[in-house]
Amino acid sequence: MRSRWTTLVFVLMMSLTASAQQGDKEKFKARYEALPSDANFDRHDLSGIWTQTKLDHSLGTPAPPLTPAGIAAMNGRIQDKPGVVGNAPWYTCNPMGFPRLMNDDEPMEFIITRDRILQVFQWEHRIRYLWTDGRALPSGENLENLGPAWYGHSVGKWEGDKLIVNTVGLEERAWLDNAGHPKSFHARIEETWERVDSSTLENQLTLYDPEYYTAPWVGSKKIYKRMPPDAITYFGWNGLFAGISEGICAPMNEVEGYNKGFRDIGTKPR
Amino acid sequence: MRRASILLFVLLIAAAPLNAHHGRGATYDMKKKITLKGTVARVDWRNPHVVIFMDVKDETGKVVTWGFENAGVSQLAQEGYNRNTLKVGQEITAVVNPAANGAPTAIVVKVILADGSEIMSRERGQNPVD
Numbered sequence: 001m002r003s004r005w006t007t008l009v010f011v012l013m014m015s016l017t018a019s020a021q022q023g024d025k026e027k028f029k030a031r032y033e034a035l036p037s038d039a040n041f042d043r044h045d046l047s048g049i050w051t052q053t054k055l056d057h058s059l060g061t062p063a064p065p066l067t068p069a070g071i072a073a074m075n076g077r078i079q080d081k082p083g084v085v086g087n088a089p090w091y092t093c094n095p096m097g098f099p100r101l102m103n104d105d106e107p108m109e110f111i112i113t114r115d116r117i118l119q120v121f122q123w124e125h126r127i128r129y130l131w132t133d134g135r136a137l138p139s140g141e142n143l144e145n146l147g148p149a150w151y152g153h154s155v156g157k158w159e160g161d162k163l164i165v166n167t168v169g170l171e172e173r174a175w176l177d178n179a180g181h182p183k184s185f186h187a188r189i190e191e192t193w194e195r196v197d198s199s200t201l202e203n204q205l206t207l208y209d210p211e212y213y214t215a216p217w218v219g220s221k222k223i224y225k226r227m228p229p230d231a232i233t234y235f236g237w238n239g240l241f242a243g244i245s246e247g248i249c250a251p252m253n254e255v256e257g258y259n260k261g262f263r264d265i266g267t268k269p270r
Numbered sequence: 271m272r273r274a275s276i277l278l279f280v281l282l283i284a285a286a287p288l289n290a291h292h293g294r295g296a297t298y299d300m301k302k303k304i305t306l307k308g309t310v311a312r313v314d315w316r317n318p319h320v321v322i323f324m325d326v327k328d329e330t331g332k333v334v335t336w337g338f339e340n341a342g343v344s345q346l347a348q349e350g351y352n353r354n355t356l357k358v359g360q361e362i363t364a365v366v367n368p369a370a371n372g373a374p375t376a377i378v379v380k381v382i383l384a385d386g387s388e389i390m391s392r393e394r395g396q397n398p399v400d
Contacts, residue, residue, distance in 0.1 A: 084296075106344060253317055258318055270373060
């Protein structure tokens with residue numbers, strides 16, 4: 001009985017915390033949802049600055065059961081909870097990695113070029129390269145030779161009006177979400193992007209990782225809204241100089257300044 | 271069962287305010303709000319969180335420097351605030367949730383200027399400390 005109550009309390013606490021965050025985000029939504037609709041938009045033109053409509057740092061669906069190797073890979077990862085400071089790699093300015101960065105709070109920009117699509121993230125000021133020149137996704141010896149990368153190696157292609165991007169070779173030390181879910185070097189993540197109207201993108205991720213999970217992990221559909229054009233003009237929207245601003249996690253700011261210089265003062269016993 | 275219901279209610283109230291994006295754990299007493307009156311001593315306009323320090327006289331007249339954290343640079347900028355919104359020496363009132371361990375550190379609820387206007391309000395979504 002006690003454990004059932006404990007579980008219920010935990011679940012409700014988490015959902016209420018999420019709804020409080022969501023309440024803040026709702027207040028911002030009115031700004032970008034007020035954009036006029038353009039019926040003549042190009043469904044293959046993803047260019048622009050976009051922001052997620054929900055604060056959700058996860059894939060948005062429950063994880064499938066882990067394999068024994070997956071359980072071992074997740075061992076030692078401590079998630080934040082009341083009274084406990086977790087050990088997520090980004091607390092010390094390590095890269096969030098893919099896909100965790102894509103599920104962060106700050107905007108990202110798609111820049112379309114002839115042979116690749118660049119995805120520029122505000123947090124970390126990071127670039128992902130999605131190759132669209134027809135090259136094959138690295139596999140076998142090629143992938144083994146390339147080795148792991150925090151954002152993996154990505155190839156994209158259009159199937160109708162959907163951009164399908166596959167990413168392999170992901171760095172295992174990067175957490176997939178705030179819970180510390182793992183992904184193996186041999187995992188593949190498939191993501192779909194679809195511009196459903198002039199100011200809305202839909203995105204969905206699926207993790208294929210038989211080493212660490214007993215089934216594919218199909219994420220929920222995430223909605224991105226276009227940032228208003230005045231956000232990217234010189235000193236435009238509320239004084240922003242440019243759309244994507246510098247969200248760099250610098251150790252001398254985060255580790256020395258914020259963690260040691262401020263947060264820990266209020267966290268450690270006195 | 272009734273005791274469990276009361277426990278559930280209390281925990282739900284305590285859980286509401288925020289998640290710990292940067293590993294705050296139980297740093298702040300989110301059920302407690304205090305009001306600090308003083309002058310701005312320093313503004314650390316930096317990621318991951320903007321920290322504003324202010325000099326506050328305690329009941330004995332001794333000046334204690336408090337620091338309270340806010341959202342990150344980009345999020346505050348999108349809400350129209352900048353590095354010079356608050357200037358060193360400016361008189362402000364800050365409503366904050368203080369550190370649970372009694373240290374003079376806190377997380378913002380809102381800032382009230384001398385003319386009574388409220389800015390950087392977390393309650394109104396202007397200061398989304400996640």
